[in-house]
Amino acid sequence: MSVSNAEKKAPSRPLPKLNELDTGEFWQATANKEFRYQQCANCGTIMWYPRAHCTGCVDGDLRWKVSAGKGTIYSFSVVRLSYHPFFRTKVPYAVAYVDLDEGPRFLTNVTGIDDPLTDVHVGQCVELAWEEHDELCIPLVRPA
Numbered sequence: 001m002s003v004s005n006a007e008k009k010a011p012s013r014p015l016p017k018l019n020e021l022d023t024g025e026f027w028q029a030t031a032n033k034e035f036r037y038q039q040c041a042n043c044g045t046i047m048w049y050p051r052a053h054c055t056g057c058v059d060g061d062l063r064w065k066v067s068a069g070k071g072t073i074y075s076f077s078v079v080r081l082s083y084h085p086f087f088r089t090k091v092p093y094a095v096a097y098v099d100l101d102e103g104p105r106f107l108t109n110v111t112g113i114d115d116p117l118t119d120v121h122v123g124q125c126v127e128l129a130w131e132e133h134d135e136l137c138i139p140l141v142r143p144a
C-alpha cells in the first residue's frame, strides 16, 4: 500500500530527551521558555552545556541560573546542503555560536532573517526566539 503525498507526515526537528541525567532539567525548563545555565558555587565558573561537575575546579556544587535571553553572535556558518529530512527543508540556514550576556556560549540557529548569507554577522546582537513543541521549546535566536 502506498501513501499519498497528502498523507505523508512532514519531517520534524529531532528533539532532545527530557530525562537525561545532566540535561533533563535544562530541557524541562525550556517548556517555560527559560534558558538555564550552571554556575559553580565554589569558583564561580559559568558552564554550558549542563553537566555534573565544574569545568574550572571539578566541584559538584553547581547552581542553576536563568539567562535574560540577550546575547551576541560569536561565530557562525551557513548550511547550504543537508541530507537530514527536516534540515534539508531549511537550507540555507545559519548555525551560530551565541554568547549570552551572562556568559554561556551555545550553538543554535538564527531565525527571523531573510537571507542567512547577508543578514548574520559576528558581534550581532540577538535575543532568544523559542520554537515551541509539546513538552519543550528549542532555544533559537533572532536579531535583537
Ligand SMILES: [Zn+2]
Residues within 6 Å of the ligand: 040, 041, 042, 043, 044, 045, 054, 055, 056, 057, 058, 059
Ligand atoms: Zn568550580
